[in-house]
Amino acid sequence: DVQVAQSGAEVKEPGESLKISCKASGYTFTSFWIGWVRQMPGKGLEWMGIIHPGNSDIRYSPSSQGRVTISVDESITTAYLQLSSLKASDTAMYYCASLVGAVYTWGQGTRVTVSS
């Protein structure tokens, strides 16, 4: 079975950086896209970016350009989301999702709180 498991909740102060992880299993990691979705409190879903581990093709949404970095470590089939210069408005739930064929598998989410 395809599974995606995310790292735990984070509490950060404004200006700090953050790196959260997403461990994928049950499929050939290098063959399919994996990406990150943000959900701010009480709001809808928004794709931040995706990466294809096989050729390192990375795409960012227009609103994610600049402070967001997506990467992978193929050796441990793990994807990462880095956010720099955190702001209070980055407080959200962050989901990782893989797309195998046309089927999405989602992680459980990582809650990020940015507060002084």
Next chain:
Amino acid sequence: EIVMTQSPATLSVSPGERATLSCRASQDINRNLAWYQQRPGQPPRLLIYRASTRATGIPARFSASDFGTDFTLTISSLQSEDFAIYYCQQHNNWPWTFGQGTRVEIK
């Protein structure tokens, strides 16, 4: 960017009744569309992929259809656990985009 427009924003339905949710894409997305259910405090749950194929483990009361850029999700007989928010999402063109969601509430 492809805009996904869902309607209605809120749907009030009695248990056992039928619910019909709509999603329209601003351009052709080649049936590269998924439907999700999201309950409070939970991640999105994939219901439908490729516009009309039920995901593994999804009950048969959930069905979906499409015509051009118009997509429909139907829940034939609403159960208590079906009251939630439903999103459509396209993955034909980057950036992949979601609709704003339809909240299905108890009437």
